[in-house]
Amino acid sequence: MKKIKFGIVGLGRLGEKHAENLAFRIPNAELLAVCSVVKEEVDEVQEKWQIKYGYTNFDEMLKNLELDAIFISSPSEFHCEQIEKALAAGFHVFTEKPLGITVNEVKKVSEVVNKYNDKIFMVGFMRRYDKSYAYAKEKIEKGEIGKPVMIRCYGFDPAQAIQGFLKFAKNANSGGLFLDMSIHDLDLARWYLSSEATKVWAIGGSYGYPEISEIDDAETGVALAQFENGTMGVFAASRNCAHGYHIETEIIGTKGTLRIGTIPEKNLVTVFTPDGAKIECSSGFLERFEQAYLSEVEEFVKCIIENRKPNVTVEDGIKSTILGYACKKSFETGELVKIEY
Template sequence: MEPIKAGIVGLGRLGKVHASNVQNYIKDLELVAACSVVPEELKFAKESLGIQKGYESFEKMVDEAEIDAVIIVSPSSLHTKQIEYAFAAGKHVFCEKPLGVSLPEIEQVKKVIEARPEQVFMLGFMRRFDESYRYAKEIVESGEIGKVTLVRCYGIDPSSGLESFVKFAKNSSSGGLFIDMAIHDIDLVRWFTGEEVKQVWAIGNNFAYPELAEYGDTETGAALMKLKNDAIAILVSGRNANHGYHVETEIMGTKGMLRVAQEPEKNLVTIFDDKGVRRPCSEHFPERFKQAFINELTEFARCIREGDKPDVTAKDGLESTKIALACTKSFETGELVALEDE
């Protein structure tokens, strides 16, 4: 059976991860076209991945390339427009998080997606496809730890990327820390509890790079959330983990609790030397979630083949963005923010 032919837009750090995964690990997908406004990225696509058709215009790629699906890994502010264009052209779409940075635009694109049920749309919340998180989800759903009362999440990028992020924040429209990073943990809260959030209070600081405040962003942020069933969620997001890439989730229930990745261990190796006894840590998200990224695009291809619907939907993107924007508003105003009921 011939692989599903796809085009990708955006070949930055994560775009390269997805593109390389498709070409090397996902037999049911094949990238035949790539789009980027950066010449070096198109050169990478051609020379390293064998993608011969390169485009500077997303619309031109969708119109001219012989593709059935599009993988969107472009800046967050472009997502909704690109999804709409691809859907209008009859393409299946995988889009990285967030779905967008503006609620009216997200609500509009959600309508576009739902109006074409024959086309597959999937949003890139890759942690749902990590084996450890999936195992934890099974435990929670089995009732083994009882009713979930509190979820605590840490999501902190390595310090090695902080300086480049400051430059990115100055010139980007990522939406800020809560949209760009905490949205993964927000999705986990919704996924594990099956509940929506009704109140948030968020704070943050900029100690290593105070200039981030000038760009409306924050280096370390925390949010306290009250869910509709009165369960609690606590999120900590940041850009400054000196030991590596730190992602940790704790779920407390009425009968027990569980933790996922309490320590960001790279592997099972323990080193004994003049520095003592130590365990190497994961250095970045492509390493920690390597298999999860492969799993999610494998699922995308399966849904196209079988006419199935992915579990991650446009509604998940909308609700998570609502919560992230409420966190941003709370951070900016210093006030408790209530989310409106639908």
């Protein structure tokens, strides 16, 4: 079967993992080109995996006519511009979340995506492809918990990663706590509740790391949202989780409840020592969602080969971004924000 030839931009922590998946783990995909503004990253990946082309300029990579698709894993502030350029150059496009960091730019990029409707476009909301999250969706659709009325989401990054975030945030615009971290939870809420948020109130602060407030962001925050169909969402996010990477989701229905990831287990091993029994926690998102990162791109490749659209659309990217931006606005102003799409 035909192999889809990829060029990837962005070789940071997540970008390098995506590049490795494309190069070695995804059937019918071939990583032909890598791009980063950091030349050392390009040189290292090219040499390590024998990648044919390396670039430090995104526009130059787009001139490579051997490529079929562009994978965008660069900092969030560059996503919309690179999406537009890649589609205009004739490529299929997969972009990491968020779609963008302002409402205006995501609405503009939506027009571009719809203009190039012959190309396959997909946003990386990988949790929809995690087996546990997909199983929960099946349970909801079968009516096993009745009508979903509330969703509660925890998205906590490990404290050990906070210095890496601070280094990144000083040089790039992440979009803030809710756009950067809660965007997956906001997308899941829309997916599970089958509705769009109408108003949101968010609070937060920087408690263990006051320097985060100096970049107009929060270390830990909570948002409360109401949806069009009367359902509710509670979203807690933090960059400072002492015990590790903790992603937890609860969907409460009229006849039952689903919980995903209540204990952030690294695996099924329990360690028994004289100090007691210990269940080790996941160290980060790459470990917890390893399967999901593979599955979402496998689906993207299949969509190109079979010439069909993925279930995750540009509209999902737009509406999740608008909701995330509303959380950011509420946090910054301290006011209840009504959402307009």
